[in-house]
Amino acid sequence: MSAAHAFLQRLGERFSDEPTWVTARRQAGAARFEALGFPTKRDEAWKYTDVRRIAEGEFALTDDAELSASRFEALSMPLDAYRLVFVDGVFSTALSDVEALPEGISIEPLTTAMRTNHEAIGGAIGRLAGVDFSPFTALNVALSEEGAVVRIGQGVVVDKPIYVVFASRANEAPRMSHPRVLVMAGARSQATVIEHYAGETGAANFTNVVSEVMLERGAIVDHYKLQEASSEDLHVASIHVEQACDSRFTSFNLNLGGALVRTDLVTDLNAQGAEANYNGLFFVQGRQHVDNHTLVNHNAPQTFSNENYKGILNDRARGVFNGKVIVKRDSQQIEAYQNNANLLLSDRAEIDTKPELEIYADDVKCSHGTTTGQLDEEAVFALRTRGIDEQMARGLLTLAFAGEVMDQVRLPAIAERVERAVAGKLPERFNLADLVEVSDALQEA
Amino acid sequence: MLEVKDLHVTVEGSEILKGLSLTINPGEVHALMGPNGAGKSTLSAVIAGKDGYEVTSGQILFEGQDLLEMEIEERALAGILLGFQYPVEIPGVKNIYLLKAALNAQREARGEKELPAPEFMKLVREKLSFMKMDGSFLQRAVNEGFSGGEKKRNEILQMLVLQPKLAMLDEIDSGLDIDAMKIVAEGVNSLRSQDRAILMVTHYQRLLEHIVPDHVHVLVDGRIVKSGDKNLAHELETRGYEWVLEESVA
Structure with a gap:
């Protein structure tokens, strides 16, 4: 019996009384997952990431979304936003806030959307990420129950961020969830969507999310994935983006937590003028493992991509960056830029990084x-000669390294949170928040 | 304040300082001169605590404390500040962060509270304008993309904010045009006081017209071979270093 088969077997009869078409979909996902099996190090895309902790884990699906307001507040950001909250994958009506939505915006849990808008949602779900992308997307199709569906009408500019929180509780036994996120941005619409994965201390759950983001002509979407899972959480995410002409998608893939984290980010630039910006930052320590695989498909002429990923690794943490750009035949006059910089704070930390360019057109600008x-020891010395202790000096320089990505973040609450997470490892006695205040005061003056 | 006693220092196996002795008292301004390779910069690097310099014998006392036993930052907190010949660029760290963190560290070491943001800003702005620097300097990363003159002015700005007991200036005049030199010199001169000392390391007499020293020392081949007052610097300018060496050998 394969590990994949055993993994599914453990679920028993959970999905017995569903509509036939849903059952068929699950079966397709399950069959594909069993055929593919859990990836091993022999698979090129998983060469550096060992998923045995997932394959051998015993995770139960969840039925309740109980989480007190105070526990939720401890995990989430106090944003003025439209909010959908999922607790171990289960929708929480109590913690969500999607009242008073303006005209032209729909933000719903997946189950509601499927019930009330089956026509619009049924076909879109899985269109960009079906069973074939990876064993984990297949597994998601087999087991997905809930998720977030965001639809923005033509020309609508959403006035507040759309904040989707996936909380991972410290449960008695490990749980798993396979959420879906679907964002459909109509022509010339504008929105900011935040996927926030937050884990309680001691949580040891498995999250396997698939997100699909569709941008019609001229749509502008800022997409934040803020991953703050607990140090025992296992997290696999697959984000798939489709862009029509003149659309602009900006991704912030910010990874701070998790024991084992894998994110795939794929964008198809399908028509002239489409632009994708990938900003990534990961900060890992202990024995954390974070793997980012990104892919941009330049499927049309005059499309643009710009990618900047930065990694900070401490202790025995391990990072993987694989950034691929494919320029299709006849996709002339495209521009594709990619950069990955990593900072190793410890001799035992490790990063495997691999940029890949496949270019089948001749009139392109790519780099x-x-x-x-490591940290610049001369800079550490220079700071210490000013009386700044070594830890603080290293902290300041680490924060500075992350700064280039963080400067792009347009939501101050997120920038501050990430900055604090990185700087929080600094000794308390130098209050960086206070420094930021000084800097702000100066700019106002 | 500072006592250097028979200091021997090797760098990568070769002896650079060969028995250097120097005493600096509060209120004094000293200039250490000498030809290239004499070991001028080595002395300031050893005092600041830079890696790669091995003290094989001798002693450095700062206000009676054994300096060589102190961490780099402890030396700074004790009141020693080095103005670098080549200030390092620190991308991403804003000047204002550096100044605030450094001043906080000092105040904490003295058992004082952090300076509140408005007072801190007032202090920094005052020093900035003294150094004829624009407010935008504070938001820029430390020395990143600064011209040679801007870097040197930035070093002095840090000194004006941190008010060290002993200010060491390593070739502070290199790469400065005459206007920048005047501004830097004014900054340094404003630090002169009864209880502060300044040690300038320089190759040229030019700087000493703007910052007039009380004592001039000539460093040749790792030792101070001659000391005098400011007139010694003039003599060196006209006669070069050779005669001092000959005199010391004889």
């Missing part, structure tokens, strides 16, 4: 670069 290094 890629990758650097891995």
Whole structure:
């Protein structure tokens, strides 16, 4: 019996009384997952990431969304936003806030959307990420129950961020969830969507999410994935984006937590003028493992992509960056830039980084670069000669390294949270928040 | 304040300082001169605590404390500040962060509270304008993309904010045009006081017209071979270093 088969067997009869078409979909997902099996190090895309902790884990699906307001507040950001909250994958009406939505915006849990808008949603779900992308997307299709569906009408500019929180509780036994996120941005619409994965201390759950984002002509979407899972949580995410002409998609893939984290980010630039910006930052320590695989498909002429990923690794943490750009035949006059820089704070931390360019057109502007290094010891010395202790000096320089990505973040609450997460490892006695205040005061003056 | 006693220092196996002795008292301004390779910069690097310099014998006392036993930052907190010949660029760290963190560290070491943001800003702005620097400097990353003159002014700005007991200036005049030199010199001169000392390391007499020293020392081949007052610097300018060496050998 394969590990994949055993994994599904453990679920028993959970999905017995569903509509036939849903059952058929699950069966397709399950069959594909069993055929593919859990990836191993022999699979090129999983060469550096060992998923045995997932394959051998025993995870139960969840039925309740109980989480007190105070526990939720401890995990989430106090944003002025439209909010959908899922607790171990289960929708929480109590913690969500999607009242008073303006005209032209729909934000719903997947189950509601499927019930009330089956026509519009049924076909879109799985169109960009079906059973074939990876064993985990197949597994998601087999087991997905809930998720977030966001639809923005033509020309609608959403006035507040759309904040989707996936909370992972410290349960008695490990749970798993396979959420879906679907964002459909109509022509010339504008929205900011935040997927926030937050884990309670001691949580040891498995999240396997698939997100699909569709941008019609001229749509502008800022997509934040803020991953703050607990140090025992296992997290696999697959984000798939489709862009029509003149649309602009900006991704912030910010990874701070998790024991084992894998994110795939794929964008199809399907028509002239489409632009994708990938900003990534990961900060890992202990024995954390974070793997980012990104892919941009330049499927049409005059499309643009710009990618900047930065990694900070401490202790025995391990990182993987694989950034691929494919320029299709006849996709002329495209521009694709990619950069990956990593900072190793410990001798035992490790990063495997690989940029890949496949170019089948001849009139293109492409570049890629990758650097891995330690903190500049001369800069550490220079700061110490000013009386700044060594830990603080290293902290300041680490924060500075992350700064280039963080400067792009347009939501101050997120920038501050990430900055604090990175700087929070600094000794308390120098209050960086206070420094930020000084800096702000100065800019106002 | 500072006592350097028979200091021997090797760098990568070769002896650079060969028995250097120097005493600096509060209120004094000293200039250490000498030809290239004499070991001028080595002395300031050893005092600041830079890696790669091995003290094989001798002693450095700062206000009676054994300096060589102190961490780099402890030396700074004790009141020693080095103005670098080549200030390092620190991308991503804003000047204002550096100044605030450094001043906080000092105040904490003295058992004082953090300076509140408005007072801190007032202090920094005052020093900025003294150094004829624009407010935008504070938001820029430390020395990143600064011209040679801007970097040197930035070093002095840090000194004006941190008010060290002993300010060491390593070739602070290199790469400065005459206007920048005047501004830097004014900054340094404003630090002169009864209880502060300044040690300038320089190759040229030019700087000493703007910052007039009380004592001039000539460093040749790892040792101070001659000391005098400011007139010694003039003599060196006209006669070069050779005669000092000959005199010391004889």
